[in-house]
Amino acid sequence: MPAGSTRTPVVQLENVSVYFTKKKLLGPQATVKAVDGASIQVGRGEIVGLVGESGSGKTTLGRAAIGLQKPTGGKVLFSKEEGQVDIGTLKGRSWRQMRSHLQIIFQDPFSSIDPNMRVFDVLRIPLLARGVKDRRKVEGMVSDVFGRVGLPTDVLSSFVFQLSGGQRQRVSIARVLLLDPEFIVADEAVSMLDVSLKGDILKIMKTIASDLHVGILFITHEMAVARVISDRIAVMYLGNVVEMGSADQVVGHPLHPYTQALLQASPTIDPSLREVLRTVNVKGEIPSSSAHPSGCKFHPRCPFAMDKCTDNVPELKEIEEGHLVSCWLY
Amino acid sequence: MMLSVEDLRVYFSSPRGDVKALDGVDLQVSEGEVVGLAGESGCGKSTLSLAISRLIYPPGRIESGKILFQGNDILKMGPNEFRAGYRWKKIAMIFQGSMNGFTPVFTIGEQIEEVLEIHQYAGDFASRTKDLMKMVELDPVIAERYPHELSGGQKQRAFIAMALAVDPPFLIADEPTTALDVVTQVNIMNLLKRLRKEKGISILIITHDLALLSEIVDRAYILYAGRMAELGTAEQIFKEPKHPYTQGLIGSIPTLQSTKIEGIAGFMPDLANLPPGCKFAQRCPYAMQVCGKEEPLLKETKEGQRVACWLY
Numbered sequence: 001m002p003a004g005s006t007r008t009p010v011v012q013l014e015n016v017s018v019y020f021t022k023k024k025l026l027g028p029q030a031t032v033k034a035v036d037g038a039s040i041q042v043g044r045g046e047i048v049g050l051v052g053e054s055g056s057g058k059t060t061l062g063r064a065a066i067g068l069q070k071p072t073g074g075k076v077l078f079s080k081e082e083g084q085v086d087i088g089t090l091k092g093r094s095w096r097q098m099r100s101h102l103q104i105i106f107q108d109p110f111s112s113i114d115p116n117m118r119v120f121d122v123l124r125i126p127l128l129a130r131g132v133k134d135r136r137k138v139e140g141m142v143s144d145v146f147g148r149v150g151l152p153t154d155v156l157s158s159f160v161f162q163l164s165g166g167q168r169q170r171v172s173i174a175r176v177l178l179l180d181p182e183f184i185v186a187d188e189a190v191s192m193l194d195v196s197l198k199g200d201i202l203k204i205m206k207t208i209a210s211d212l213h214v215g216i217l218f219i220t221h222e223m224a225v226a227r228v229i230s231d232r233i234a235v236m237y238l239g240n241v242v243e244m245g246s247a248d249q250v251v252g253h254p255l256h257p258y259t260q261a262l263l264q265a266s267p268t269i270d271p272s273l274r275e276v277l278r279t280v281n282v283k284g285e286i287p288s289s290s291a292h293p294s295g296c297k298f299h300p301r302c303p304f305a306m307d308k309c310t311d312n313v314p315e316l317k318e319i320e321e322g323h324l325v326s327c328w329l330y
Numbered sequence: 331m332m333l334s335v336e337d338l339r340v341y342f343s344s345p346r347g348d349v350k351a352l353d354g355v356d357l358q359v360s361e362g363e364v365v366g367l368a369g370e371s372g373c374g375k376s377t378l379s380l381a382i383s384r385l386i387y388p389p390g391r392i393e394s395g396k397i398l399f400q401g402n403d404i405l406k407m408g409p410n411e412f413r414a415g416y417r418w419k420k421i422a423m424i425f426q427g428s429m430n431g432f433t434p435v436f437t438i439g440e441q442i443e444e445v446l447e448i449h450q451y452a453g454d455f456a457s458r459t460k461d462l463m464k465m466v467e468l469d470p471v472i473a474e475r476y477p478h479e480l481s482g483g484q485k486q487r488a489f490i491a492m493a494l495a496v497d498p499p500f501l502i503a504d505e506p507t508t509a510l511d512v513v514t515q516v517n518i519m520n521l522l523k524r525l526r527k528e529k530g531i532s533i534l535i536i537t538h539d540l541a542l543l544s545e546i547v548d549r550a551y552i553l554y555a556g557r558m559a560e561l562g563t564a565e566q567i568f569k570e571p572k573h574p575y576t577q578g579l580i581g582s583i584p585t586l587q588s589t590k591i592e593g594i595a596g597f598m599p600d601l602a603n604l605p606p607g608c609k610f611a612q613r614c615p616y617a618m619q620v621c622g623k624e625e626p627l628l629k630e631t632k633e634g635q636r637v638a639c640w641l642y
Contacts, residue, residue, distance in 0.1 A: 053511040054482075093476040165371065194370040194538055199593025206591070221512065224584040228591050253588055265512040266586055267541035271564035274364075274546060277520040280513050282509055285481050 007043025008115065010215035011065055011077055011183045014039055017073035017239075018060050022290070032290045034060040036115035036239030037074065039293045039316075042215040047206065049226030049247065050219045051262065053286050061236065062185040065217055067095075078102065079185070100130055103181040107188035111166035113175075115161035121177055131177065135299035136265065143179045149204055166197035175206060183215045184208075190225060200227050224264045227251045232322075235259045238289060238297040245323035255325040257281065257302050263285075296328065304329060321329060331398070332500055333359040333382065333531045338395030340377050340386060346602040351377040351390070353556040353604075359500070362530045364522075366547035366564075368540055368579070372598055374556040375536045376426075379504045382534075384412050400501070414477040419449050422493035424486075426505035431489060432477040438488045439473030445495045462491040466521060483514035490521065497529075497608050504536045519546060541583050544568045549634070552576045555598055562635030572637040574614045575600060608640065616641060 006164045018035040027028050034057045042065075053057045062312050063069035067087045077084045078098065092097055106112040113122055123142050132138060143153050148169040160168065161330040169189065176184060186205060190198045201248060208227060209216050226233050226247070233250040235243040235258065243256040254260045261282035283301045287293060299309040306328060340352040352373040359365045369375050375630060380386050381629055382397055384404060397404050399421065403411055425431070432441055442462060443455045451458060460470045466487040477485060486506070503522065509514040523546055525531055537543055541551060550567045552560045552575065560573040571577045578594040596613040605612065611621035620640050628636040 043378070053513065054386045086619060166597060195540065195579055195593035196370055199591050200595065201593075202584075202591045203593065219418065222510075222584065224586050227586055228584045228589055247589075261421050262587065264511060265516045267512075267515075267545065268585060268587075269544045269568050269580065271544050271547075271568050273544075274523070274548070274564065275522060278516050278545070280516050282513055285483055286511070319527070 007046050009077075010040045010044045011217075012039075012041040012077040012079070012084075013061070013065055013074065016061065016064055016071045016075040016076060019062055019072045033239050033292060034163065034289055035064065035071070035294070037109055037171070038239065038241050039074075040065075040217070040234055040241060040244070043218050044121060044182075045209050045213040046214055046232070047071040047209050047218050048068055049229050049230030049233040050236060051221065051223060051226045051233060053221060053262075055116065055286050055287065055289055057075055057239075058236050058240040059187055060186050061122070062104070062217055062219050064103055064317055067099060067184050068104065069097060078255065094291055095118045100179040101182040102183045102185075103179060103183070104187060105172055105176055105189045106170075107170055107191055108167055110193065113168055115159070118156070119158055119160060119163070119171055122171060123156075123178055127178055134299040135242075141178055145174045148177065148208070149174045150200065166201070169193060169197075170204070173201070173208075174248050177212075178206065182215070185217045185219065188221070189218070191220065191222070197310055198225070198280045205229060221328055223262050225250065235262065237293055238286070240297065240326065241324075242298065242327070243323075243325045244316070245320075248321070249323040250303045253323075255323070255330060256298075256327050257304055257329075258298050260315040296326075331358060332361050332363070332400065332480075333357070333534070334396075334398040335378070335382070336396040336398065338397065339376070339393035340374070340381055340390060340488045342390045344389065344602060345541060345571045346600075348413075348541075349602045350604065352381070353599060354395075355553070355556070355558055356606055357551055357558075358373055358530050359534055359564045361499075362526070363549065364526055364533045364535065364547050366543040366550040367534060367536045367552060367568065368538065368543055369553035370598055372601070373553045374513070375538075375553050375603075376504055378553075379423070379425075379534070381501050382502060383417065383421060384402070385407075398531050403641050418431050418493075418498065419496050420498050421500050421502065422491055422498040423502045424493050424504065428509055430485075434477055434484065437474055437476055438480070442473065442488075442492050442495055451496055458495070462495060465489045465494065467517075481514075482510055484519065486510060486514075486518055487521065490518075490525075494525070494531075498531070500532045500534075501525075502536070505538070506535065507542065508537070508539070515542070522546060540568075540579055541585070552579070554606065556601060557609060558636075558638060559610065560635070560637045560639075566632060566635040572631055572635065572642060573610075573639050574641070575610050576624055578613075608638075614641060620630060 020032040022030040050058045050134050063321040064071050076087050078087050151170050190201050209247050230247045233247050234241050237258050241258045261280050265280045281303045295311045296309045296314050299305040308328050314328050316324045318324050319330050335357040338355045341348040361630050367375050382586045439459050443461045458540050459473050466486050507518050547564050549563050554575050560576045581592045607623050608621040611617045625639045626638045628638045631642050
């Protein structure tokens with residue numbers, strides 16, 4: 001089991017795969033294995049950081065976790081008080097009711113909100129879809145979440161295009177919170193923001209998880225960001241989770257050579273590095289997701305690759321309590 | 331002195347009045363020096379790189395100031411003089427997302443050779459292209475490929491090769507690694523470090539990523555709301571920052587060593603409607619009465635370090 005969390009799970013992904021088939025005019029069809037049998041669970045009030053390079057499948061996994069992308073294999077289970085439901089089997093009204101609990105915050109606040117709408121409308125319309133029509137009630141709910149995301153209520157009458165990137169991202173968090181979510185996927189939610197604003201948004205996300213008991217899957221390519229915000233970290237490579245554990249375990253005691261390389265590549269504030277070239281213990285670049293290497297998918301780039309790695313796929317094994325890795329070194 | 335920007339003001343006209351993207355900015359780059367320019371988005375840092383490349387077009391305008399390149403004011407030159415003698419020949423640029431600057435219908439090699447042709451390179455084009463590819467650690471075979479066949483990191487390297495085609499003494503790198511993966515990012519930074527060491531090229535790096543900057547620059551400038559907040563050597567800026575804004579910026583960089591989350595509260599003021607006094611006062615934890623009234627000027631606090639703040 002991809003355990004490691006002691007909390008009650010809100011969303012469980014079991015052996016999820018997402019394959020895309022590219023239709024070509026001539027020649028054979030190509031299958032892109034964006035996610036290839038990944039299991040992750042997120043508990044209530046827990047933040048799980050999902051880290052990997054672009055092309056590792058982290059965004060596709062995030063989309064599958066909230067039902068935006070239908071998995072081609074495996075199950076996505078959402079836990080309600082009444083019990084677990086497989087969100088892939090839901091249809092019609094029951095799906096619509098469910099989906100307001102499963103929300104996503106996108107990377108780019110400049111393209112995820114219509115710039116020509118007034119802020120109040122951006123927030124009011126999703127509520128309308130849920131049947132909240134009373135304007136006074138809407139205003140009450142909005143001012144409540146605005147306090148949480150640190151926006152003054154006087155921006156409500158502004159147009160979205162008048163807002164800065166940091167303010168827009170706060171609006172998109174507010175929009176999500178109004179729908180009473182139980183699970184949020186934050187897909188590179190702070191990557192586009194300036195350092196000075198990043199901290200604030202990360203703080204907001206952290207209090208949302210702890211105060212509202214919302215589970216958050218926090219997708220990022222920055223190890224340092226994952227480190228400060230996450231309770232647990234999962235590292236993805238070419239569609240698979242290759243290492244998972246508490247933030248301290250993964251950052252303090254990384255097991256997989258890929259995790260080690262990502263950590264070596266993380267920038268640090270150090271003017272003394274000026275004269276030295278930094279070494280990262282990994283070869284080449286991430287291969288295309290339509291041509292996965294055999295065996296351990298990381299072996300062509302791995303500095304420790306052995307004969308075994310070329311043909312045999314390593315299983316995700318628990319090395320210490322809650323710390324899992326899929327690598328033949330262990 | 332390679333480059334000296336003196337009291338530069340660049341304004342953009344808008345219905346709300348002039349947006350003062352740069353309002354009296356000085357910046358120097360010596361020969362062989364790597365200088366960093368950092369600040370939040372909207373602080374004017376890209377405007378400065380565009381001004382040095384003479385790429386400010388209406389509604390933008392250079393209100394006043396000088397940009398001396400090797401002693402000659404490039405703002406006084408005619409467009410043809412600048413294009414023929416300076417742009418790409420002496421001042422090369424890598425812009426944010428410039429890896430998408432290749433046209434998809436020609437091979438990388440053809441595009442590099444076009445640069446050589448336009449700038450009347452004397453030697454053999456094919457062997458020069460091969461040398462350039464080797465210099466940026468790319469297999470020369472890649473010159474025969476089309477841009478879509480390359481990964482993001484390879485394209486960025488190829489673009490750097492193109493920028494260095496006619497051996498410019500000065501390179502502007504505006505967000506050279508944004509949108510690249512961390513591992514690729516380290517490789518590009520290593521490449522820039524090597525170029526500076528082997529070719530003695532001067533580089534102005536513009537980025538919002540201070541951690542990245544700290545690993546390569548000799549000196550750094552911190553820009554806020556179109557004005558310099560602080561400047562100094564890398565050690566001074568990153569180890570003993572004086573301006574509360576610089577301190578806040580450095581404190582808010584997430585690092586692997588800390589689990590604390592910091593940030594600077596509030597937002598940058600509207601550049602078309604700037605408050606009186608220090609532009610950072612509204613967000614500053616140490617703001618005093620004088621800060622809201624009078625604007626602080628850059629003062630030397632240590633040799634090489636200058637800060638615009640009433641605390642000093």
